[in-house]
Amino acid sequence: MSKQVVLFNGVYGVTQEGGSPWLPLSILTIGSFLKHHGYDPVLLDPQVHPDWKDRLAALTAQGPVYLGVTCMTGPSIYNVLEAIGIAKGVDPTTPVVWGGYHATLRYSGIVREGLADAVTRGPGEDAALELARIFEHRRSGDAELADELRTVSNIAYGPGGGGRTGLRLTPSKRMPDVNDLPPCDYTLLDPELYYVESERTLPFITSYGCPYACAYCSEPTNSGRRWRGLAPERLVTEIHNLVRDYRPQIIDFMDPNFSSDPRRVVAFAEEMRKRPVKVGFMACMRARDIVMISKRMPIQNLADIGFERVFIGVESGSDRLLTHLDKAATTQDTFDACQALSDAGIQTWTSFMHDLPTETPEENEETLAMAERLIQLEGNLQSHHFYMPFPDTRLFKDEFSHIDLTLLRQEDWAESSTKGSVLWRGRPEFRNRVVDRLEKMRDERPDVFALTDLPERTSCDEPGSQAVLEPSLSRTYQSLIQEDLAG
Numbered sequence: 001m002s003k004q005v006v007l008f009n010g011v012y013g014v015t016q017e018g019g020s021p022w023l024p025l026s027i028l029t030i031g032s033f034l035k036h037h038g039y040d041p042v043l044l045d046p047q048v049h050p051d052w053k054d055r056l057a058a059l060t061a062q063g064p065v066y067l068g069v070t071c072m073t074g075p076s077i078y079n080v081l082e083a084i085g086i087a088k089g090v091d092p093t094t095p096v097v098w099g100g101y102h103a104t105l106r107y108s109g110i111v112r113e114g115l116a117d118a119v120t121r122g123p124g125e126d127a128a129l130e131l132a133r134i135f136e137h138r139r140s141g142d143a144e145l146a147d148e149l150r151t152v153s154n155i156a157y158g159p160g161g162g163g164r165t166g167l168r169l170t171p172s173k174r175m176p177d178v179n180d181l182p183p184c185d186y187t188l189l190d191p192e193l194y195y196v197e198s199e200r201t202l203p204f205i206t207s208y209g210c211p212y213a214c215a216y217c218s219e220p221t222n223s224g225r226r227w228r229g230l231a232p233e234r235l236v237t238e239i240h241n242l243v244r245d246y247r248p249q250i251i252d253f254m255d256p257n258f259s260s261d262p263r264r265v266v267a268f269a270e271e272m273r274k275r276p277v278k279v280g281f282m283a284c285m286r287a288r289d290i291v292m293i294s295k296r297m298p299i300q301n302l303a304d305i306g307f308e309r310v311f312i313g314v315e316s317g318s319d320r321l322l323t324h325l326d327k328a329a330t331t332q333d334t335f336d337a338c339q340a341l342s343d344a345g346i347q348t349w350t351s352f353m354h355d356l357p358t359e360t361p362e363e364n365e366e367t368l369a370m371a372e373r374l375i376q377l378e379g380n381l382q383s384h385h386f387y388m389p390f391p392d393t394r395l396f397k398d399e400f401s402h403i404d405l406t407l408l409r410q411e412d413w414a415e416s417s418t419k420g421s422v423l424w425r426g427r428p429e430f431r432n433r434v435v436d437r438l439e440k441m442r443d444e445r446p447d448v449f450a451l452t453d454l455p456e457r458t459s460c461d462e463p464g465s466q467a468v469l470e471p472s473l474s475r476t477y478q479s480l481i482q483e484d485l486a487g
């Protein structure tokens with residue numbers, strides 16, 4: 001009996017800001033968990049496996065337990081759809097499990113389109129294992145499959161394990177405590193494949209979830225606003241092991257928010273000072289958290305243990321908008337946090353969002369003024385984006401609840417990016433004015449904008465958000481009508 005589980009991340013091209021490939025922790029964490037429980041996971045990543053289609057076909061021909069796929073909302077969906085098509089083309093009975101952020105947000109559409117036998121919702125370790133135990137003896141399309149799937153927590157499925165109607169949801173189980181999970185097994189996806197000449201950066205996740213509720217972010221839906229972080233002692237032990245085994249120059253903490261518990265950051269710094277190791281750190285932290293950390297210890301302590309760069313989601317320079325976005329932080333927090341990090345010699349990578357729903361030109365001026373103010377700080381880097389609506393976020397529900405999402409297919413979501421989406425192309429004149437201002441800032445300080453491209457201009461001849469929606473939906477209507485006629 002095969003124990004092989006094929007796990008595929010649909011990363012579309014090299015999507016990491018900065019341009020180098022990034023090791024997908026999504027499939028590495030699930031693969032590590034399955035391996036710990038006796039399965040034989042094989043991980044496929046289009047970034048480093050250019051022959052992934054041939055590999056996938058060959059693996060499917062061997063009859064794996066299932067094909068697990070994952071991606072974010074956006075162009076990566078195309079690769080996932082192609083992977084499913086390849087596997088089903090080789091053997092239509094291959095079970096398909098779709099998990100991750102996009103699946104958690106749009107599980108209903110995936111089931112309705114019959115693309116997967118089961119869709120996992122939220123962190124997927126337990127469901128991935130329970131499904132492996134079922135698919136060891138069941139294939140896609142088995143009549144008894146639905147009866148067994150009902151026993152798996154945190155999944156969505158349809159009648160017969162797939163199908164376009166009759167969505168079924170199983171009860172949610174609490175997010176796993178990362179301290180109960182095995183360490184990530186990097187032998188499943190060699191980090192050397194992801195190192196680039198200029199830097200050996202190893203991604204690592206130290207916590208799951210986030211307790212905050214930012215209105216544009218998919219994490220609150222994914223984790224239910226729960227948070228669990230590795231205990232500082234185990235975290236430092238794992239860092240020592242990674243440095244010994246993979247010799248990274250930088251360990252990039254890929255947590256949604258590394259500082260969700262500021263006390264843990266302080267305890268981590270203390271533990272690192274007791275057991276130092278030569279490696280740099282990068283992490284995403286909330287501005288308000290950094291201010292709270294600074295009340296418990298000097299921010300210089302972070303620099304002393306190796307922190308080189310901190311990513312901060314600034315989003316807006318308007319306090320009215322920050323409140324509207326449920327950021328639980330103020331513009332003063334943003335500036336104070338960046339100032340403290342800069343004073344400690346830590347780079348700040350600040351990210352801004354423009355053309356947010358309800359944002360006025362005056363409020364956008366405040367955002368640009370914040371960007372100009374932060375540029376003055378030593379070590380500031382910036383990236384700027386236009387708002388992209390992620391399904392099932394609070395802002396999405398505010399703005400797009402009048403739209404019947406059952407009309408949107410996964411191909412429609414694949415068209416979504418910060419350059420525009422099927423639902424929101426933004427306000428072209430508003431956006432182009434932002435690009436004008438950013439280009440001037442970049443001309444004066446190209447070093448600040450070295451990590452990412454500026455957002456693209458929008459043609460004023462292109463239709464605005466509502467007009468974009470209509471032809472796209474009419475395409476979807478057309479395909480549904482044709483399917484119904486064919487059926």
Ligand code: SF4
Nearest residue numbers: 210212214217219256
């Ligand atoms: S703090 Fe970060 S991860 Fe948490 S909800 Fe806000 S944007 Fe999302």
